[in-house]
Amino acid sequence: MEELLKGVTGLTWQAGVMFLIGGILIYLAIKKKYEPMLLLPIGFGAILANIPFSAVLGTAEEPGFLKIMYNVGITTELFPILIFIAIGAMVDFTPVLKNPFMIFFGAAAQMGIFLTVLLAIAMGFNISEACGIGIIGSADGPTSIYVANRLAPALLPAITVAAYSYMALVPIIQPPVIRLLTTKKERQIRMEYTEDPAPKWLLILFPIIVTLVSGIIAPMSVSLVGLLMFGNLIRVCGVLEKLSQAAQNELSNLVTLLLGITIGSTMTAEAFLRPQTLMILLMGLLAFVFGTASGVIFGKIANLFLKKKINPMIGAAGVSAFPMSARVVQKIAHEEDPNNFILMQAVSANVSGQLGSAIAGGVIIAIAQMFV
Numbered sequence: 001m002e003e004l005l006k007g008v009t010g011l012t013w014q015a016g017v018m019f020l021i022g023g024i025l026i027y028l029a030i031k032k033k034y035e036p037m038l039l040l041p042i043g044f045g046a047i048l049a050n051i052p053f054s055a056v057l058g059t060a061e062e063p064g065f066l067k068i069m070y071n072v073g074i075t076t077e078l079f080p081i082l083i084f085i086a087i088g089a090m091v092d093f094t095p096v097l098k099n100p101f102m103i104f105f106g107a108a109a110q111m112g113i114f115l116t117v118l119l120a121i122a123m124g125f126n127i128s129e130a131c132g133i134g135i136i137g138s139a140d141g142p143t144s145i146y147v148a149n150r151l152a153p154a155l156l157p158a159i160t161v162a163a164y165s166y167m168a169l170v171p172i173i174q175p176p177v178i179r180l181l182t183t184k185k186e187r188q189i190r191m192e193y194t195e196d197p198a199p200k201w202l203l204i205l206f207p208i209i210v211t212l213v214s215g216i217i218a219p220m221s222v223s224l225v226g227l228l229m230f231g232n233l234i235r236v237c238g239v240l241e242k243l244s245q246a247a248q249n250e251l252s253n254l255v256t257l258l259l260g261i262t263i264g265s266t267m268t269a270e271a272f273l274r275p276q277t278l279m280i281l282l283m284g285l286l287a288f289v290f291g292t293a294s295g296v297i298f299g300k301i302a303n304l305f306l307k308k309k310i311n312p313m314i315g316a317a318g319v320s321a322f323p324m325s326a327r328v329v330q331k332i333a334h335e336e337d338p339n340n341f342i343l344m345q346a347v348s349a350n351v352s353g354q355l356g357s358a359i360a361g362g363v364i365i366a367i368a369q370m371f372v
Contacts, residue, residue, distance in 0.1 A: 042260045046267040086256075093206055191342050204237060221362020326343060330346055
């Protein structure tokens with residue numbers, strides 16, 4: 001009888017709070033449709049992990065299946081790497097190749113990462129923890145998981161929830177920042193875009209060259225950038241269409257599902273209900289704001305030197321929240337001028353941000369290791 005009742009007697013208010021948090025994530029996924037592919041399994045994983053004496057985690061001697069998946073997929077970094085192959089197969093770099101200048105917007109928006117690192121250090125976190133928190137500003141879930149697991153595994157649950165939650169809230173977070181930093185006249189700037197396709201040889205060479213260049217400059221980024229570019233090469237080569245579709249669909253869906261519920265299982269009350277968690281959530285929000293602001297400000301500065309003005313709002317799409325940020329920028333442009341279409345320029349910046357976040361992740365790891 002005692003064995004049957006130990007689940008009831010083991011319940012605590014902390015577990016109840018985590019059940020509530022898990023329920024909120026599931027609600028946001030289903031009702032609000034905020035990143036349902038991730039928030040739903042994360043929320044359900046949090047509920048599973050906080051059931052007293054839950055078999056899903058098991059013990060150190062006999063780990064449960066979620067603990068095994070964590071050891072196999074997160075500790076070894078397998079799940080984030082597989083996700084990058086899938087993302088690479090989904091991303092079309094044609095807009096970037098036709099608008100190479102947009103690469104600078106993808107770089108500028110990564111400033112949110114480094115500003116947040118400095119803020120985290122000022123708030124008392126060590127360099128590794130600060131870098132793990134700062135990567136939330138990449139607006140890229142797999143990159144956040146990869147870097148946090150490397151540098152601050154104890155903070156992984158909070159960092160992951162912050163990264164994916166704020167990615168889902170991009171349509172709410174970015175517009176006020178964009179409007180604050182731009183004038184109505186700037187938001188109405190129109191930009192030209194040609195529909196001519198990029199040559200196939202360029203599409204094939206691009207992922208190879210990017211891998212070589214980024215790998216030589218930032219070797220720690222090869223796992224992220226290299227697999228991202230490998231997925232893209234599968235897409236553009238023209239001879240692996242079935243593999244490309246499998247990477248975009250089956251691989252992406254399956255790994256995302258396993259990744260979400262595994263990350264959710266790390267959200268135990270002991271690991272999550274700490275003052276640090278609130279600090280991380282706050283700094284994660286600031287990281288998104290800093291990234292959005294730095295991209296927009298870069299656009300405004302660039303206009304001081306360009307004859308043909310660019311719409312500075314596209315700088316906000318330089319964060320890696322693809323394709324949500326690009327849609328947000330186009331929506332605001334449409335509200336200001338119904339005949340203004342800057343979606344493709346915003347997509348160019350957004351795709352550049354995807355690449356920039358992967359490189360920034362490697363740079364962050366290298367910086368942290370220099371001071372360890």
